[in-house]
Amino acid sequence: MPVINRIADYAADMKTWRRWLHAHPELKLDCHETAAFVAARLREFGVDEVHEGIATSGIVAIIEGQGEGPTIGLRADMDALPMDETTGLEHASTVPGRMHACGHDGHTTMLLGAARYLAETRRFSGRVALIFQPAEEDMGGARIMVEEGIMDRFGISEVYALHNGPDRDPGAFFTQTGPIMAAVDTFRIQIKGKGGHGAYPHDTVDPVVAAVGIAQTIQTIVSRNHDARRDLVVSVTQIHTGSADNVIPDTAFVGGTVRTFEPEVRDMVERRMAEIVAGQAASYGVEAVLDYDRGYPATVNHPAQVEKAARVAREVAGEANVTTEQGREMGAEDFSYMLEARPGAYLFIGQGESAGLHHPDYDFNDDIAPVGASFFARLVETNQPL
Structure with missing residues (x-):
């Protein structure tokens, strides 16, 4: 079964909705x-x-089907990114420093398309909970919505989400059982030494050398403390220090990100980083404080729900356009919190050739919106039949 005809009739409306959303991006919980x-x-x-104000600006909307049955949750994220857009499109962001560079405007549109169809037809039993979530990019809006009790409050038994995938065949679906996106942690290391004249380093305690030493030694966590057959990324992405060529500064900062899938690997990285920071600080005679912040957990798909979602995706896109062994990725996603609370699945939908996610030239492909909406709608009708 291809795109649902009634949803295809909405295509022009969906494009209008999506482009309005793209032109009016908002950040985090706001x-x-x-x-x-x-x-x-x-x-x-x-x-x-329509229940508003969840996680500050989130929404859960309910559509009643015909007769008794479970409640299936469908989630779309709504927030944008703090960056300037360079597309030059007529519907480009009207807000400087904000841009829908990850396609959340398209995700919201796909769920709205499904909502319109399901509210019209109601060819399903039980209920649908439409989850419109803020703050996926930052602050973990999914976590907040779960902590505010949406799963129990609305009786959600399963939960599903879609994310667009640039440079993948438009309208094709990609997923897999088990971990599909990584956990993400952030580390920040504040180093304090004793500054002075660059010509007299013996009168200083140089935090710059210590920062470089710490940054280099952190890389050995992956190369010497970790089993190479298990995915792990540790990236130093920031070193800030100094203000002049002939001044050794008092302080330095090292920061970065860690991506893992397994809790024991996550524990090992945090432990080794603390040991390295303490050891290097002692070696260079500086003070160093590690702030290790555990962020989103790994996004782990449930086998039964992947099977259900893949079956529906094949109906919508065709057997050849559905992959259930796409491989896990080192990016992170706060839908992980919803998958910890309820069984479900996270899938990618190809959006065709385009700029990459989080790129200033990115724009969502409006042609795939009816495909995603059809997937959501058929997921409900197939899994909660009359």
Whole structure:
């Protein structure tokens, strides 16, 4: 079964919605204008309940099916990124320093398309919970929505999400069982020495040399403390220090990111980093303080739900356009918190040739929105039949 005909009829409307959202990006939890737009559309469609203000600006909307049954959750993220857009498109961001560079405007549009169809037809049992989430890029809006009790409050039994994939065949689906996206941690190391004249280093305690030593030694966590057959990334991405050529500064900063899939690997990295920072500080005679912040956990798909989602994806896109062994990625996703709370699956939908995610020239492909909406709608109808 290809794109649902009724949803195909919405294509022009979906493009209009998506481009409005793209032109009005909002950040983190402050997605109030976006949420108001979404809520207005949902009420126009005739959904049964619209619950606003969850995780500050999130929405959960309920559509009642026919007869008793479970509640399936469908999630879309709404927030943008703090960056300037360079596309030059007519619907480009109207807000300097903000841009929908990850396609969350498209994800929201796909779920709105599914909502319109499901509210019209109601060819399913039980209920659908439409989850419009802020703050995926930062702050973990999914975690906040789970902590505020949406799974129990709305009786959600399973939960699913889609994310677009640049440079993958448009409308094709990609997923896999088990870990599909990595856990993400952040480390920040504050180093304090004793500054002075660059000509007299013997009168100083140089934090620059210590910062370089710490940054280099951190790399040995992957090369010497970790089994090479298990995925791990440790990246130093920042070193800040100094202000003049002939001045040894008092302080330095080293920061970066860690990506893992397994809890024991995560524990090992944090432990070794603390040991390295302490040891290097002692070696160079500086003070060093490590702030290791555990962020989103790994996104782990549940086998039964992957099977259900893949079956529906094949109906919509065709057997040849669905992959269930796509390989896990080192990016991170806060949908992981929802998958910790309930069984479910996270899938990618190809968006065709385009700039990469988080690139200033990125734009969501409107042609795939009806495909994603059809997937969401058929997922409900297939898994909660009358």
